[in-house]
Ligand code: ADP
């Protein structure tokens with residue numbers, strides 16, 4: 001039987017915008033060893049802005065942005081949304097064929113007889129496109145048209161206001177290890193991790209590599225300690241499902257993520273995770 005106090009704890013949490021799907025998760029929150037975060041949309045706002053357009057000589061910036069916008073027009077990835085916003089014009093979706101979103105890589109699509117690729121270095125490598133790599137602290141979207149490199153678009157995200165505080169508080173309430181996993185490039189990953197005071201970062205990961213890293217971290221934690229994964233659900237539902245406690249950010253998150261998660265934070269603030277753990281600890285004092 002479940003002690004009555006658990007219901008109090010779950011109810012108290014829900015008043016704070018934290019949905020805990022059962023007493024066993026409330027109890028697990030008492031004993032957190034490792035907290036693993038996704039980056040985009042979780043520790044950062046996931047609201048990217050186009051900051052730079054580098055077009056090759058044979059093409060204008062406007063054309064490059066147009067190719068990118070057509071490629072991204074079916075995607076709901078934060079990167080896609082920023083490119084479409086920067087483009088700002090209507091898109092004739094009838095012209096888009098063979099749309100393919102390749103998880104952790106980018107987009108491949110056919111538009112008016114041209115094949116367009118929009119994505120990261122991995123996508124260019126895989127499709128054997130020679131590209132000019134860019135040194136930047138932003139996220140880079142390389143564009144290729146008919147197998148030839150056409151230019152790159154740099155976009156930047158911002159760290160959420162309360163991310164740094166949340167990482168610090170987690171340490172204060174006894175969390176051993178804080179880790180960030182990201183599919184984004186190393187420069188971005190390391191910069192964000194340093195700024196936030198995270199113990200560790202693993203970058204350039206594909207979705208299934210995120211699961212592998214999570215399993216490695218899980219093996220390394222203390223015997224009774226629990227591992228939390230916190231994500232916004234875009235590309236990370238498998239990791240959410242694999243953690244002892246999968247935490248989804250409900251604001252940006254997809255329905256699939258909310259379904260896969262054990263705890264749902266109704267707003268996108270990392271500090272809500274700290275609140276959830278504190279509520280769990282208070283509940284335990286009442287129950288036992
Ligand atoms: P994160 O781990 O930061 O949440 P994702 O796993 O969603 O990132 O994506 C990893 C990387 O894959 C992105 O940083 C980007 O380089 C590339 N990517 C994913 N989706 C797209 C897209 N729609 N357009 C361009 N690039 C993309």
Ligand code: MG
Nearest residue numbers: 038040234235
């Ligand atoms: Mg993500």
